[in-house]
Amino acid sequence: SGRMDVYKSVSRQIHEIFHEYTDIIEPLSLDEAFLDVTENKKGISLAVDIAKEIKQKIREQLNLVASAGISYNKFLAKIASDYRKPDGLCTIHPEQALDFIARLPIESFWGVGPVTAKKMHMLGISNGFQLRKCSLEMLTAHFGKVGALYYECARGIDERPVEAVRIRKSIGCERTLERDISARSSVIIELYHVAVELIERLQRKDFKGNTLTLKIKFHDFSQITRSMTQSQELTTLDRVLPLAKELLKSVEYEQHPIRLIGLSVSNPKEEVDEQRGTWEQLSFEFSEWE
Known part of the structure; x- marks a missing residue:
């Protein structure tokens, strides 16, 4: 029998990997999507290198194989993705x-x-x-x-853009540290810098949300998240930073050094709407971790 809840959960994890590279994502189904990586978050010049990284992350994090097709338009990219399944990588120049x-x-x-x-x-x-x-x-x-x-x-022409039709549910940022840290003063300083960057992004995107999520990745690559929802919108540093420090209190890191710190603000109202059965594509939106 089908396990749609499992499929949706895995799809969300796959799309979270996609969002590490671009937010211009057009889902075709739970397990297939177009990605426009012309301008990508990591500044990688070759699309095939992005495809290789995505395939590797899907294998390492989810123990799944994925096929990728790379080309200059949607028609050829789709053809290429089907060309060497189930674990293929095909580029059509x-x-x-x-x-x-x-x-x-x-x-x-x-x-x-x-x-x-x-x-x-x-x-x-x-x-x-x-x-x-x-x-x-x-x-x-x-x-x-x-x-x-x-x-x-037949002439290799397809002018259709990759259309990301979605509702933004969260904005976030994260910082991978040059060295693992465990001293409280060092952690607070890094948390401050992440919070400042988060506020800049919230203001730039004019995004408002009530839930703050702290993401911590430790030296052994294990990670945890902690969240807290407020009645007031989290739009300023004097609201976000104290809340982030409060979330940090529940994290034990003195004997477990930190490698990465992330913060995101989400809108719980949209999450509730999704649970009530809003259009399926909404389940593909994730924190904009970079």
Whole structure:
């Protein structure tokens, strides 16, 4: 029998990994999404390097394999992601795209199901090369508006942007320390710096929330979180910092040095709305850890 709660939980963890690199994420399903990493949080120049890191983190943190497709548009990225499943990594470079598409069976094209594929075969179209030889007029005559999509895909053209349709539920930041610390004075100083950065982000995004979450990762890479909700919105340093210090009191770190400190502010009202069955895509939003 299906275990939807488990699937959703794992999906959230996977998307949390995605958000380490970009917030421009367009979910296709619980286990598939487009990521626009043209401008990414870590400043990594090659998308294939980001894909490798994401695959590695999914394996290390969740003990799962993932396939990644990398290209310059959504159509080709989707094709590439399906190319070497279940643990594949495929890049389609612009200069390779037309040759790659020419070899594709027509069934691999976006929106070509069994009925359309049968019609394509009746017209003598069985692969991308044969599809590319068809005129726009011919394709639209036989397939209507979607014929224009087939025409462009056969030429490696797909102008659709990655659309992140979501509600921001939290904003956060974290700091990985140059060395592990356990002295209270050092921890408080680092907590202050994280809180200052958090306030700057809240103000820049004009975000308001009532719940503060403290994230601590220790020297052995184990981690904990502590949260507290207030009636007043957490928008200023004089509200966030005392609350962060209060949360820190429940963390034992004198014999367990700290490697990373993070803070995030979330809006509990949106979390309640999600639990009541708001649109599924809302379950994919996470703290903006960097």
